[in-house]
Amino acid sequence: MGGIVDFDVCFPSATADIHDMHVASGVAVADLAAITHTESFPVLAPDEQSWQLAHRAAVRLLDRVEVERGAIRQVIYAGSGEWDAPFWSPAAKVAHELGIENAHCFEITNFCNAGLTAMWLATESRNLKPGEYTLVLMGDRLSQMLDYSDPDSKALFNFGDAGAAVLLAHHDLSFRLLHSEMRTDPSWVDYYKGETREGRVVIRRGPHRRGLADAYVENFTRLVGETLRTLERDVSDVSYFLINQGDKSMHERMLDNLGIPADRSVFNYDRLGHMGGADTLIALQDLVEQRRLRRGDLILLATSSMGFTWGITALEYSG
Incomplete structure (x- = not known):
């Protein structure tokens, strides 16, 4: 039975603020606070991309676990499918930046359930062999898909951004x-x-x-x-x-x-x-x-x- 060897999470550098949302949407600050429960939270800066967050999380994870790049046989990027660029593979981009050159890189789209879907499919797959690893990356640009001038979207105004990396295997498991x-x-x-x-x-x-x-x-x-x-x-x-x-x-x-x-x-x-x-x-x-x-x-x-x-x-x- 497979599972998680280790994982890491990375936050972006900018923040969303409910007072700015109020100015854009006209929704009362108190009503926005009832949705967000905080005045500000992390979101992508204009010059940040979601794959960069996933990459930073993966760098920290792999430095800590010290896994040979050649032992990583799958790199799966999970999210909403609205990547940083159209007709493009964020899984392949992160793998290349990490020096993983002999893995199958692909994406899974199931929105905020995609990461756990990827973990389940990878651990159930016969492709995850003893001594080998799958790297699951999570990244989205949810905050950048919000229109704060649209009050009908206020239920989504608590959408922030984060990147994550999870290393899966059949051995040396934390979970x-x-x-x-x-x-x-x-x-x-x-x-x-x-x-x-x-x-x-x-x-x-x-x-x-x-x-x-x-x-x-x-x-x-x-x-x-x-x-x-x-x-x-x-x-x-x-x-x-x-x-x-x-x-x-x-x-x-x-x-x-x-x-x-x-x-x-x-x-x-x-x-x-x-x-x-x-x-x-x-x-x-x-x-x-x-x-x-x-x-x-x-x-x-x-x-x-x-x-x-x-x-x-x-x-x-x-x-």
Whole structure:
């Protein structure tokens, strides 16, 4: 069974500020604060690209683990599919900058669920052989696809940016990947979509439709149940439940619905926005750095994405 050898997360250099959002959108600062829960959070600067964040995270990771570049057989870049340049491979770009010249480089698009999808597919793949590695990169430019002058998009104004790198293998694991359960409800496919405005892609919401909050709770609860049944575990066995930081009230509602105490999760809303697919890795990194994990801990990562897709990934801490 494969899993995570190590991982790293990198933040951009600029910040988004809700007072600037207020000026652009006309939405009251208090209403924006109720969405972001912080006055500012990291976003890409105008001269930064998302692949650079993923590259910096990968450099730190590979320097720390000291893996031979030739042992990395796959490089997967995961995100929304709106890369820094059209008709272009960010996976190949990062691999080249890292000196990885003998790997299969490709992209996986599943928005903020893409990173965990890539990890699941890679660990299940027969291409991940003993002694070899897969490097999963996460990167997006979500903040640059927002139109702060559009008040109908205010629910997305907490979108920030981060890059991440995860090294996968069948040996020397920090976290074993035990199981993944994912599903998509395609009836929501047109609720959000991008359109080109003044030479850039911006995200637009379609006509308002009730029920998305309930769909989050129903799907996450269902997938948690299926995961625990597969593992022959119970909710009481879950050491930590980490969720994409898209909506704090949804986060709290899910914990309450599952009967998991708040101290068995991680809340970063006071300093970060929704940092794309890196959210759950940031929370996992916090647990590692704060020495809150014990060998054998069961950790559930709850991820979601446009489309709409929901996923639960079960990890076991190996130490």
